[in-house]
Amino acid sequence: MRKVNMEKNLSLWYEQPASKWEEALPVGNGRLGAMVMGGVSREVIYLNEDSIWSGKPTDRINKDARNYLDEIRKLIRQGRIPEAEKLSLMALSGTPNSERSYETAGEFILEFDGVTDYKNYKRELNLETGCALVSYEADGIKYTREFIASFPDQIMAYHLKAEVGKLNFTARLDRCHNRLDEVWAETDEIGFRVESGTGIPFAVRVKARVTDGEVFTIGEHLVVKDASEVLLLIDIRTEFYCGDYDYTCGNARAYLKNDSLNSEDKAGSVINNVDYAAKKSWSDIFADHVSEFRRGFGTLSLRLGDDIVDRQCLPTDKRLQALKNGEKDPDLFALYFQYGRYLLFSSSRGKCLPANLQGIWNNSMTPPWDSKFTININAEMNYWIAESGNLSECHMPFFYFLKRVCDNGKKTAKEMYGCRGSVAHHNSDIYADTAPQDHYIPATFWVMGEAWMATHIWEHYLYTGDRDFLRNYFEIMSECVDFFEDFLIENELGELVTSPSVSPENVYIMEDGTRGCLCEGATMDIEILMELLNGYIDACEVLGVNDKAVGKVRKILERLPEIKIGKYGQIQEWLEDYDELEPGHRHISHLYGVYPGSSISYEKTPELMDAARVTLERRLANGGGHTGWSRAWIIGLWAHFLEGEKVYENLEALLCQGTFDNLMDNHPYGAGAVFQIDGNLGASAAILEMLVQCRDGYVKLLPALPKEFSEGSISGVCLRGGFELSMEWKDMKVTNWEITRRKSGNDHMTNDAGSKDERFSNTSNAGKGLTELTLLVNGEEQVLKL
Known part of the structure; x- marks a missing residue:
């Protein structure tokens, strides 16, 4: 097939600066991130580093959990759900009940002199170069700014240029008006250090290089005078990365400035990134960045429709508004798809933490849901696009993190439940915490988090065929299997079920009107176990693991409850055919087996597939899909029901009802809305499922094309x-x-x-x-x- 240029211009662009954080443009290199507002007289760039979190690691395992486990199980078996839930809140909840939260690094603020009127303004995020650009004219002078987060140099670089005139501005750093332990300003650089708070110590450093001008400091301000060109180099370093996730290695400012450490850390990366990069020209920094960016991100092209050029002449916010007004714009969906890939590539690359609820971009000290790793769908959904979307290397931070989860989960399994193996619940944080999170019955006491994460191991292998990877991560699958071999109990029918458990994050209604969450053997648990155990068996075959291990897993599979069809013709969410408190609930947990799982399909289980469709239709008829990630999941499900027009209907709803002007996911939260990255990443994955499906022995082309x-x-x-x-x-x-x-x-x-x-x-x-x-x-x- 002849290769063609499938995308004419891959960028988001606007005719005005951002008026709020949710309109800014994101850049990132995995570890470092920034949101660029693009202001003319005053520019604010919000800074992030993925290991800036509150608090220190702590043992949160409830010391009384094991002592009360049998009693809780007995109460659930007897249908005394309120009593079981009250006891679980006391005996199983983490102590303290909450993990740590992700925090902003701060703000970089620039004030430009003498700029009042301007014209020909353009703000752009170029997805072919990973660069945020601003250009405008003022007093006959054209000004340009380019901002990148360089992976090769491990810094962020901000290049400012005046074509004929001069640049005059001041710059300073801040952090939500939060107390800083030290602020420094020395000749051509500014910075600050945070050490005495409850979190991981860190420092921020900005160094300036000017052409045809001068740079100096006054107080905490960096001052640039009469420069035709300025290069600002930014780095943020925490003590989390001083060693192999050893956050206790020393002073963060020394780590940044190389005052007392060797030139390389244990991982072999340059510690003194700013001074190292300062030896290079902007053109070399930019060229190295673009080369690496294109090599990693430019692996997949998508074209939708035939009027691309005409549509791309419109600013992105106006294209989005036109879509809301009923106009068609297939190329906007292609751009949205690539933007999702861009967000994953920019927030999960190299030796970094996995993408959290906001990827890496956060402007708050107290973000929604702490911007943690929510592992009852959100963290997993972030990576559904990784393999099929040709970003397999972006999956690796997820696996690095999973190893740490597994290590901590062994202690949780033993001390909470008296089980071998490893377990994690519905949330985790920078320290890979595995104890239950929150006092929230619908989600807290769910033991499937690590198991779901572990299914990604086999999925990665299926796409890559990397036996070394499978061998390296097989232990995690094995630890999960060991846990469930011990944790599962027999129900009254002799089946093996999880207990206690929940169906995230829903509530059922019993015949007598009692509302409950805790249960035995929620349907999603069964489906995740089927995926995990079948993947484990296949992995054993690949690696030549002994038949005894395979035999015990086959016996567990044989004794899992069958997936049931309920009174409405739907997949039952629980073993009992309960009604739901929220029929339009955002979670569609019991359809995991359709997508992303593989236990339910037209090829293998057509009757269950028909019931699954009824389930989805009932959810939507009762108002489901009201969050970005939920709508993204729905799009993927419709793709597997082979319903192209339903796919488009929900894609259009996602862009029109759940997307900010910068194309970030607009997640309903209280009185307002916040950015949550899973809506973007899940929708990108679902668009691929619309075009190509590779499972159950088939590669289907255009299975659900609208x-x-x-x-x-x-x-x-x-x-x-x-x-x-x-x-x-x-x-x-x-x-x-x-x-x-x-x-x-x-x-x-x-x-x-x-x-x-x-x-x-x-x-x-x-x-x-x-x-x-x-x-x-x-x-x-x-x-x-x-």
């Missing part, structure tokens, strides 16, 4: 087995396609006959490598030898 996207092309989609797909389509039919083996890069198969549905054989033999690709083309089966 008529609004009847023409388009895509390149670089990853398939299980180590392949990449490119294809073009017109009038709702594939016109040509190409599949390439990722490792060798030269094996490929092509088809120009208009195939619609290709079957991918041998998923059960994925560990041994694919030997053939079975295609279904116009009803005829073709087998291609690989």
Whole structure:
């Protein structure tokens, strides 16, 4: 297939500065992040570093948990739910009940002299270079600003230029008017240190280089006079990264300024990043950044529609408003898709923490839900796009974190439940805490968090075929299996069930009107266990693990309850056919088996698939999908129900009702709305599911294509087995396609006959490598030898 330039101009742009944080433009390199407002006379850049969190690590395991576990289980079995929940709040809740919260690093504020009137303003985020740009004219002079977060140099760089005139401004650092332990200003740099608070000590440093001008400091201000060009280099360092997640290694300012440490830390990265980068020119810093950025991010292209150029001539906020007014703009959805990939690439790269509820971007000391790692869907959803979206390396911070979760979860499993193995509940934080979070019955006492995370291990292997990775992370799967072998109990039918558990984060109503959350064997628990245990069996086959381990897991699978269909024809959310307190609840937990899981499908369980559709329709009929991440999940589900128009209907609703002008997810929260990244990332993953599905032995092309996207092309989609797909389509039919083996890069198969549905054989033999690709083309089966 002939490669084409599928995207004419991949950028968000605006004709005015941002008026609030939620309109600013994000940049990031995994560890460092910033939101650029683009103000003319006053610019505010909000700074973030992913390891700035409140508090120190602490043992939160409730000392009485194990002593009361049997009594709680007995109360649940007897249907005495309010008593079980009251006792659980006292005996199982973490002590203290809350984990740590993610915090902002602060603000970088610039005040420009003499700028009153300006014209030809443009603010842009270029997704091809990872650069936020501002340009305008004032008094006949053109000014430009470029802001990047460089991964190669591990700094953020802000380049300002006046084409004919001069730049005059002052700059300072702040942090929500919070007390700082030290502020310094020395010749060409400013900075501050925070050490005496309750969190991890850190420091922020800004260094200036000027051309044809001067730079000096007054008080805490950096002053630039009569410069034609300025380069500001920014770094933020915490003591969390001084060693292998050892936050106790020394003074943060020394770490930044290299006063007392060696030139390299234990991980081999340059500590003194600012001074190192200051030896380079802006053009070299920018070139190195763009080269790395394009190499990692520019792996996948998507075109939707045929009027791309006309639409791209409009500012992004006006395009979004036009969509709300009923106009069609397929390319805006393609841009939104790539923006989701960009957000993951910018917040989860290299040796950093995984993307949290806000990725890496946060302007608060007390963000919503503490901006933690919510592992009853949100953290996992962040990574649904990683493998198929050709960002597999972005998945690695999730796995680095999972190892730490597993280590801590062993203590939690033993001390809370008297079990072997490892367990985590519905939340975690920078310290990979695994004890229950909050006094919130609908979510707190749920033991499936680490298990869900562990299913990503097998998924990563299926896409990459990386046996070394699988061998390295197999222990986590094994620890999860050991925990459930001990934790599961027999119900009255002799089935193995979780207890206590909940169906996140819903409430049921018993026949006598009693409301409850705690239960035995919620349906989602069964589905996650099926995914985990089947993945474990397949991993054992790949790695040659002994048959005894496989045998015990098969016996657990055989004794799990069957997924049931309830009185409305729906998938039951609980083992009992309860009514829900909120029929339109944001969580659709019991449809995990449809997507992202694989236990329910038209190929394997058509009756359950029909019931799952009824479930989704009932949720939506009662107001479901009112949060960004929930709507994103719904889009993915409709894709697996093969309903293209429903996919578009919900995509359009997400952009029109749940998206800020900067295309960040607008999450309802109290009286206002906040940014939450999972809506963006989950929707990007769902768009790929609309175009390509790779599971249950099939590769399906255009399985749920809406008529609004009847023409388009895509390149670089990853398939299980180590392949990449490119294809073009017109009038709702594939016109040509190409599949390439990722490792060798030269094996490929092509088809120009208009195939619609290709079957991918041998998923059960994925560990041994694919030997053939079975295609279904116009009803005829073709087998291609690989």
